[in-house]
Amino acid sequence: MLISVQALRALAAWMVVGHHVMQIFYNFEPDGPVGRVFVDQGAAGVDVFFVISGLVMYLSTADKDLTPRQFMTMRLMRIAPAYWFYTLLAALLLMVIPEAFPDERLGWTNFLLSLLFVASENPGGFGVYPTLNVGWTLNFEMLFYLLFAGALLFPLNARIAVVAFLLLCVCYGLTALGWISEFYRSELVFEFLLGMGVGMLYHRGWIRPGLWLPILAIAMALLAIYYWFGESQVLAWGVPGAVLVTAALSLERFAKNSRLLKALGDCSYSVYLLHTLVLMLGHYLAQRHSLNPHGVIAVCLVLIAGGSWASYRWIERAGYRH
Incomplete structure (x- = not known):
């Protein structure tokens, strides 16, 4: 368990929460610099999530002899129960x-x-979204899991190339033929490959412990996320996200004994799943009863934090222990 990556996962989840606070309560019209950051860059948390997912899949299978069926069973038990519940x-x-x-x-x-x-x-007519809207990212996750499961049939050194080939075939070949939804024709899928690449470097021992260089890399990555508004989301947010993950791995020795960072990371998946429901209900009550939105937001954040802890303990852990 890499606690530094858990901490980064928690940060990514709460970035997305901040983004949706600005959407639901303020219609993306911030009245200050902090709100502007969450409006413009909060969604980058999803890109960091995808990079981390690629990293975790690579490292969690690198030294194990798993069949595709075993891998898919493990991933479903990890993500499905909480997602189905919400x-x-x-x-x-x-x-x-x-x-x-x-x-x-x-x-x-x-x-x-x-x-x-x-x-x-x-x-609702607003696009390709599941009943729990934030679950759109899990549709990409599940596609990645399926293709990665197939790559387990190949040697470890070939897996990144195999997954890349399969992603190109499915996301650009099958969508062009109309066999699957255009939803999957997205450059975001390549952020999983970035994560796998970071995982390969770490597994080979090429990411060394450090302090000042990782901190400098984090500063540069955050500046890139803040200032770069390019057409390619992978370049604007995915590549800096991979730099953040790499830097976090270099700083692991400073985080590995932190129970707080581990707990925050453990709860991050539930934070992501439940936060929009809490925010939507909070916004509804604020409008109906003319409540101060700042106070309602504060209460919502507390409920999200507490609810995600309970969700991790009683839904997530119960699911993947069996």
């Missing part, structure tokens, strides 16, 4: 309090495909 909760809320989610609709086809991690058009 998808069911989202569907229930859409039925009971639809006014709290004015732009969303519940469609049973979309709901079932959401549970299967298959991308489909949301009934």
Whole structure:
């Protein structure tokens, strides 16, 4: 367990929370520099997530003799129970309090495909999103898992090339033929490869412990994320995200004994899954009862933190221990 990566995963999750706070409560119209950062750069947390996912998949299988079936079973037990729980909760809320989610609709086809991690058009008409909207990233994750499982049939040194080839075939070949949704024709999938590349470097011992050089790399990566508004999201956020992950690995010796950082990282997946539901309900109550939005946001953040801890302990851990 790399605690430095866990800490970075927690930071990425809370960046996304901040981004959605600005969306739900302020319609992406910040009134200060902090709000502007979350509006413009908060979504970069997803890119960091994808890089970390590639890293973890590479390192978690590098020294193990896993079959594709064993790998997929392990990944499903890790991510599916919590995702299914919050998808069911989202569907229930859409039925009971639809006014709290004015732009969303519940469609049973979309709901079932959401549970299967298959991308489909949301009934609300705002794009390809599952019932639990943030689950769109898990559709990419599941595709990556499937292709990575196939790559386990090849030697470790060939896996990055095999996954890259499969991603090109599926995301650009099959989408061009119309066999799968255009949703998967996205450059974001290559951020998984960046993470695998970092994992390979770490596994070979090429990422050394350090202090000042990793700190400098972190500063440069954050500046790149802040200032670079290029057309390519992979270049603007994915590559700096890979630099952040590499730097975090170099700083592992300073984080490895931190129980707080480990706990924050452990809860990060649940933070990501539940936060929009809490924020949407908070915004609905704030509007209905004319509550101070700043106070409501503070309460929502506390509920997200506490709820994610409970979710990790009683849903996530219960799922992947069996």
